[in-house]
Amino acid sequence: MNKAITANKLTKKFGNFIATNAITFDVDKGEVFGFLGANGAGKTTAIKMLTGLSRPTSGEATVAGLDIYRHAEQIKQQIGYMSQKFSLYEDMTVSENIEFYGGIYGLKRSEIRERGGKSLDQLSMTNVRNHKVNSLPLGWKQKLAFAVATLHKPGIVFLDEPTGGVDPITRRQFWEMIYQAAEEGITVFVTTHYMDEAEYCNRISIMVEGLMVACDSPAALKSLHNASSIEEVFIKIARNKE
Amino acid sequence: MLTVSNISKSYGEVRALNGINFEVDRGELFGLIGPDGAGKTSLFRIIATLLLPDSGDVSFDGHDVITDYEFVRKNVGYMPGRFSLYQDLSVKENLEFFATIFNTTVQENKHLIEDIFKQLEPFQNRRAGDLSGGMKQKLALSCALIHKPTMLLLDEPTTGVDAISRKEFWGMLQRLKKEGITIVVSTPYMDESKLCDRVALIQDGAIMDLDTPSGIVNRFDKTVYKVTGNNQYQLLSKIRTMDGVQNAYPFGSSLHVYGSPELNLSGRLDEHFPDADIQVEIIPADIEDTFMNLMTRDHE
Structure with a gap:
């Protein structure tokens, strides 16, 4: 079993509206997989199905080898999840957030202390451990949120627009954390609106109006569409569909 | 058109703005480029008469933004970073509401928003809360334009918006500039600075550099x-x-x-x-x- 995620004709309808339309793809273990698409293309719906938060209308999928219909609860223990909007409790301190999430994922006190301490050290945030999260700059919050989402050493981490609005240096530090996680064998599933970041992924997929219209390595997509950047590929693909 | 002199603002111990100075010429498209937390929103709120600075002055078209706030409000269109329209009013109702507040009608200034309005027209009766991200942004821009302001303040209009909608939005700004409207726009996307006449690079409440985009990179x-x-x-x-x-x-x-x-x-x-x-x-x-x-x- 070398696939972290498999999806076969995965579909979600809301009434007559098909948010995710029979998408088929897979993600290898240890891969950094970019999940791109315009606003409203169906990315969030797909992520919700893969993380066990929303039940598909039809189709199949497995995450960490587990079936998303039958094992939704087990899947939640095997993955990490971080969104741009909500991932940390703003009025708890840095340490409290780490303890809280470590507890939710069933880590022992000693594990939380050890891994949490190591993360804070790596992030150079030990000196702000007793500060409330809402007093931290956005870039720090996002890096901390990533550390918290991977504290329980999940097989797969889902990152939903983790770098929106973050300054350019922190944005790159964040990607270095992603690479490190990938080197440790964690599969990374990430969405972004920064097209340069798409280039850092092993493979990317592009969704347009519920359909997955492309899925390949950035280099292969650029050569297929005769484009010099992923931004160009993205605009060509999404414009053609309109 | 706009003169910002030595503006500072703190929230408790946090220094949001630290001695900001810049001027924007009439008809210019001026960009404030910087990440979240740089101080862009505080600056916009001060210019838009919604927040008082701790020190410094801002004058718009020769009018002080504190003592002459009524003039400023009448002539400036402000689009805040967060979607600020009435979610449970329809597209049409939102436009009419904003027009009425400013003692005008949608019809009177329709030419200004014509391009954008055409795209919104099929959704006229949809509630604002049910629009897609790109459409919400177009409606918000229309509402900020409805009283025919001479200057537009746009706080991160393209944040979280996909690459295509971002491109379209900047196309709209270029057309508004041709109409003679002065535009101050903020963005965390560095590549958008190329589309401005001049930009200020802002970080931690201070301007790091200010010039034309080519002037800034030539100094590197x-x-x-x-x-x-x-x-x-x-x-x-x-x-x-x-x-x-x-x-x-x-x-x-x-x-x-x-x-x-x-x-x-x-x-x-x-x-x-x-x-x-x-x-x-x-x-x-x-x-x-x-x-x-x-x-x-x-x-x-």
Whole structure:
């Protein structure tokens, strides 16, 4: 079993509206997989199905080898999840957030202390451990949120627009954390609106109006569409569909 | 048209703005480029008469924004960063509401929003809360324009918006500029600075540099090497340890390395990685190169 995620004709309808339309793809273990698409293309719906938060209308999928219909609860223990909007409790301190999430994922006190301490050290945030999260700059919050989402050493981490609005240096530090996680064998599933970041992924997929219209390595997509950047590929693909 | 002099603002111990100075000419498209938390929103709120600065002055068209706030409100259109329209009013109702507040009608200034309005028309009766991200943004811009302001303040109109809608939005701004409207727009997307007449790079409440986009990058005093190779991460780790390299960052499918013109990066990399296919090319700096180097300079 070398696939972290498999999806076969995965579909979600809301009434007559098909948010995710029979998408088929897979993600290898240890891969950094970019999940791109315009606003409203169906990315969030797909992520919700893969993380066990929303039940598909039809189709199949497995995450960490587990079936998303039958094992939704087990899947939640095997993955990490971080969104741009909500991932940390703003009025708890840095340490409290780490303890809280470590507890939710069933880590022992000693594990939380050890891994949490190591993360804070790596992030150079030990000196702000007793500060409330809402007093931290956005870039720090996002890096901390990533550390918290991977504290329980999940097989797969889902990152939903983790770098929106973050300054350019922190944005790159964040990607270095992603690479490190990938080197440790964690599969990374990430969405972004920064097209340069798409280039850092092993493979990317592009969704347009519920359909997955492309899925390949950035280099292969650029050569297929005769484009010099992923931004160009993205605009060509999404414009053609309109 | 707009003069901002020595504006400072603190929230408790946090210094949001620290002695900001700049001027915007009539008809100019002026960009405030910086990440979240740089102070852009506080600055917009002060200019829009919604927040009092601790010190400093702002004058708009010769009118002080504090003593003459009524003039400013009548002549400035402000689009806040967060979607600020009435979610449970329809598209049409939102437009009429904003027109009525400013003692005008949608019909009277329709020519200004004609382009945008055409795209919104099929959704006239839809509730604002049910619109897609791109459409919400178009409606918000229309509402900010409905009283025919002479200056528009747009706070991060393209944040979280996909690459295509961003492109369309900047197209609209270029058309409004042709109508003679002065525009001050903020964005965390460095590449959008190219579309402005002049930009201020803002970080931690201070302006790091201010000029035309080409003026800013021309001042960049280091050589930028674009390095392309197979294992980027390995390459980056090695390059960072090399003498004479000031900084190195991933840039999409390649790396950008900053140093002196005598770095001989290509020769040294061939020595370290004799079997790898590594290309090194000297390229002109872009705004993001400049921004990151100004950030590290200011932190040192």
